Amino acid sequence: MSTAPGMRCLVPDFWSGILLASLALIGLLLVWPIAQVMVLGFMDAETQQFTLANYTKVLTHRYYIGALLNTLIVGVGGMVGACLLGIPLAYFTARYAVTGRNVIATLAVLALVSPPFIGAYSWVIVAGNNGWLTQFVRSFGIAMPTIYGIHGIILVFSLKFFPFVYLMTESALRNINRSFEEAAENLGCSPTERFFKITLPLVFPAISSGAILCFVLSIADFGTPSIIGRDFRTLSTIAYNQYTSEMGGQPTMAVSISMMMIVVSMLAVVLQRYMIGKRRYAGALTNLATPAALRGAFGVLVHTLCYAIVALATLPIAVVIYTSFLQTNGPVFSGGFGLNSYSRVIQEVPDVIANTFRFALIATVLITLAGGLISYVVVRRETPLSGLLDSVLMVPYVVPGVVMAIGFLLTFNKGAFDLVGTGSIIVLILFIRRLPYGVRATSSVLRQIKPSIEEAAISLGASPVKAFWKVTVPLMVPGIIAGAMMSFITAINELSSTLLLYTARTATMPVRIYSAVLDGEFGIAAALSTILLVSSGLCVYVVLRFSQSKESAFV
Amino acid sequence: MPTTSQVRIKNIRKSYGSHVALKDIDLDIPAGAFFTLLGPSGCGKTTLLRAIAGFHQQDAGDILVGEQSIGQLSASKRNVGMVFQDYAVFPHLSVFDNVAFGLVQRKVAPEQVRQRVHEMLRTVQLDELAGRLPHQLSGGQQQRVGLARAMVIRPKVLLMDEPLSNLDAKLRVDLRRDIRQLQQEFGITTIYVTHDQEEALSISDQVCVMYDGVVQQVGSPWDIYHRPLNRFVASFVGANNFLLPGAAHADGVHLLGQPVPAPSAVRGQAGVSAAVRPEKVAVNQPPRGPGVQVQGVLRHAMFTGRELQLSVEVAGHGTVEALTAPDEAMVGLRNGQTVQLGILAADVLYFAAGDTGRRLP
Numbered sequence: 001m002s003t004a005p006g007m008r009c010l011v012p013d014f015w016s017g018i019l020l021a022s023l024a025l026i027g028l029l030l031v032w033p034i035a036q037v038m039v040l041g042f043m044d045a046e047t048q049q050f051t052l053a054n055y056t057k058v059l060t061h062r063y064y065i066g067a068l069l070n071t072l073i074v075g076v077g078g079m080v081g082a083c084l085l086g087i088p089l090a091y092f093t094a095r096y097a098v099t100g101r102n103v104i105a106t107l108a109v110l111a112l113v114s115p116p117f118i119g120a121y122s123w124v125i126v127a128g129n130n131g132w133l134t135q136f137v138r139s140f141g142i143a144m145p146t147i148y149g150i151h152g153i154i155l156v157f158s159l160k161f162f163p164f165v166y167l168m169t170e171s172a173l174r175n176i177n178r179s180f181e182e183a184a185e186n187l188g189c190s191p192t193e194r195f196f197k198i199t200l201p202l203v204f205p206a207i208s209s210g211a212i213l214c215f216v217l218s219i220a221d222f223g224t225p226s227i228i229g230r231d232f233r234t235l236s237t238i239a240y241n242q243y244t245s246e247m248g249g250q251p252t253m254a255v256s257i258s259m260m261m262i263v264v265s266m267l268a269v270v271l272q273r274y275m276i277g278k279r280r281y282a283g284a285l286t287n288l289a290t291p292a293a294l295r296g297a298f299g300v301l302v303h304t305l306c307y308a309i310v311a312l313a314t315l316p317i318a319v320v321i322y323t324s325f326l327q328t329n330g331p332v333f334s335g336g337f338g339l340n341s342y343s344r345v346i347q348e349v350p351d352v353i354a355n356t357f358r359f360a361l362i363a364t365v366l367i368t369l370a371g372g373l374i375s376y377v378v379v380r381r382e383t384p385l386s387g388l389l390d391s392v393l394m395v396p397y398v399v400p401g402v403v404m405a406i407g408f409l410l411t412f413n414k415g416a417f418d419l420v421g422t423g424s425i426i427v428l429i430l431f432i433r434r435l436p437y438g439v440r441a442t443s444s445v446l447r448q449i450k451p452s453i454e455e456a457a458i459s460l461g462a463s464p465v466k467a468f469w470k471v472t473v474p475l476m477v478p479g480i481i482a483g484a485m486m487s488f489i490t491a492i493n494e495l496s497s498t499l500l501l502y503t504a505r506t507a508t509m510p511v512r513i514y515s516a517v518l519d520g521e522f523g524i525a526a527a528l529s530t531i532l533l534v535s536s537g538l539c540v541y542v543v544l545r546f547s548q549s550k551e552s553a554f555v
Numbered sequence: 556m557p558t559t560s561q562v563r564i565k566n567i568r569k570s571y572g573s574h575v576a577l578k579d580i581d582l583d584i585p586a587g588a589f590f591t592l593l594g595p596s597g598c599g600k601t602t603l604l605r606a607i608a609g610f611h612q613q614d615a616g617d618i619l620v621g622e623q624s625i626g627q628l629s630a631s632k633r634n635v636g637m638v639f640q641d642y643a644v645f646p647h648l649s650v651f652d653n654v655a656f657g658l659v660q661r662k663v664a665p666e667q668v669r670q671r672v673h674e675m676l677r678t679v680q681l682d683e684l685a686g687r688l689p690h691q692l693s694g695g696q697q698q699r700v701g702l703a704r705a706m707v708i709r710p711k712v713l714l715m716d717e718p719l720s721n722l723d724a725k726l727r728v729d730l731r732r733d734i735r736q737l738q739q740e741f742g743i744t745t746i747y748v749t750h751d752q753e754e755a756l757s758i759s760d761q762v763c764v765m766y767d768g769v770v771q772q773v774g775s776p777w778d779i780y781h782r783p784l785n786r787f788v789a790s791f792v793g794a795n796n797f798l799l800p801g802a803a804h805a806d807g808v809h810l811l812g813q814p815v816p817a818p819s820a821v822r823g824q825a826g827v828s829a830a831v832r833p834e835k836v837a838v839n840q841p842p843r844g845p846g847v848q849v850q851g852v853l854r855h856a857m858f859t860g861r862e863l864q865l866s867v868e869v870a871g872h873g874t875v876e877a878l879t880a881p882d883e884a885m886v887g888l889r890n891g892q893t894v895q896l897g898i899l900a901a902d903v904l905y906f907a908a909g910d911t912g913r914r915l916p
Contacts, residue, residue, distance in 0.1 A: 177641060177643065179639045179640075179641050179642075179643030180643050180645060180646075182630070182637075182639070183637065183639060183643040183645070183701075183704075184656070185609075185610075185629075185630040185631045186608060186609075186630055186631070186633075186635070186636070186637040186705075187631075187656050187657035187660050187704070187708065188631050188632070188634075188657055188660035188661060189631055189660060193660075198645060201647040202646065202647060
């Protein structure tokens, strides 16, 4: 044997080392901060003694119960709205030859990757008190129903998050074996019966995964309710407000509220898992249905509906880009077009732009490296410890950004760990919040690469580490690129966690957009948003260009 | 017992763009028969089956089950049972609910449904597994569910689209026997699609060989194998050596350079081919009648346990395949050794020119 005897012992150690290092890293950046939040919730703000009073207060005080109910309402509202838009769109594009399906899918992806607070504020521009549409409708003497408040939030969430339902359901619908539906027909089902008895149950796992994602993201979102909600309080807005008003003292109420959010998200995920149960149907790639041709009035109706949905969803993007080119004089639009907003942005906040890309780039590199290694450990070295790693990585999915930020502030505030106010704390929170997505992107590719390919390399004399780098990594590259692009997009658009962590020196574009919107500086907000949108759009292009899974790479 | 019916396919035509998939198919399938559509992929057999099921609308022609025309009915109204190649057992429903599906659809009373489903599951030996979900079943068990689900509605015709092709060899043979047994027990008219000629011969009352959208021959398995009507049937069903007859002589032609007696229709026709089955080629045996005796060089020998396959090169005439009972002396033959081949004139069939050239008398 040509392999040195020492290599044999060393090689398992390499991956065990990675496993242990990953667990330590996740313990430090994820478990510890959340544990701090959890513990602090049971502490009296004054006496530092154990108490249940915070939770009793959250669960009995009308103010908090109201916010909890509101959160559930916008969560369910956003989820239902997303399903109402996403499922029909998925059905039409999967089952009928809709002209321009790729355009529809790309627009949906663009809507998906644009930050939700941009949606909120451009709906204010369109349908707010002084919005174009409001003024237009008012000119006919009709009072527009206000966009502010609960229905505005639900509208924004539905339009923002439906692509999750759409993309997941569409790919599930496409993968249904045609024979199932034919068998149902053969046994006497009409097309409608067939849809409800066979098709819908078969895509239910996909629909519910998409729906639950919409729910979790809706209840975690901070920017939308605070921009468009007016006095409508959700858990995430009051957690933020409580935290900022409790500055100096112990933020016990903020963390108790945070725990409520985690519990609600987790319950939703558990409920969905329970409902799906063992129902995971492997898609057969043989015998797939061919889309039916669309003709006549029905065809016109279907096309109108499909394009109307994606047009509404991408309207905020168009509005923001349009607004960014309007001439401004200070905060006021002075009529006509101009590059005024951009020159102001470049003069006034160049560091904000640089920060955003710098933080996002570092976080993306870290996510890509750690994500690649962790996914290898999770997929290829199945041990109880790697299973633990896999489960712990689920946590960031259900922890809202505000909560994670509070955890970070509680954890990294003293001694060697004093990171408050630094760029590092922002990079680290971007890293830990998006790491699971990076791991998922690479592990899904890795699962498709058969271990025998690596074994072949080893049998030809490569060491396992070398086999990994020479054979597996090159095969993973498309997935890694797609994952990195997704990490980058979410990192540059992150608001809910960075809003609690930034200082004047470490502000990012979303933070600056948020404050510009609150100050009514729509020109600056639009110019910065356009920069974010164009950057996200370029990343989307790269993914669509290089990823085999195309649109489904985004969900 | 379900009532069973004769099926008549009347001048079915179907094209996809410029490609004609079915060219005026006309078939009479007797009540209670096991009728197999056999052919290579793309021959139209599956298209025909799907037209009968109602998944394809034919461009012209009609389908009659008994006296009833079903050619214009939607698939859900045809009342024909169908078993799918990929089982198509609904993955979200239990075995029981899968089998009950068609009965519930027909608004059969619940008590009746329960009784009939269990009875059918007992017949296919799956009663124990009624509560399972499909992913907990093996492929063979899933296909039994598919079979039970199609039979329990007591269809007038049972359609089967390569139901065994996704199963492994051993299971395929077992389930094949079970299907045949059930079919005979219920006396149900069955139309079965396969590309596996051995399966077709072993299971059917009648085999219909199709090629290029056209019926080449309908007949009993024996006739299909021993009396192929044209060159395609001879080449597709079973193995055959196709030889080019040499110059004609007074009462025959030359085969492998030797004169053999042949029917007068063969002589002087261009493009004629002669066919002889490998099992009719004798190796190192004394001649048993008029025919060819020729020497060749052994190029390849394969012992499969049940038989011995030999490839023998005859100088100037290419390779001849022979299939013999395994004789230990012959298993010991080495490549390059000379062997004696014998073919009886009576075992040679002649076909006119072309892929589907008819058999010459």
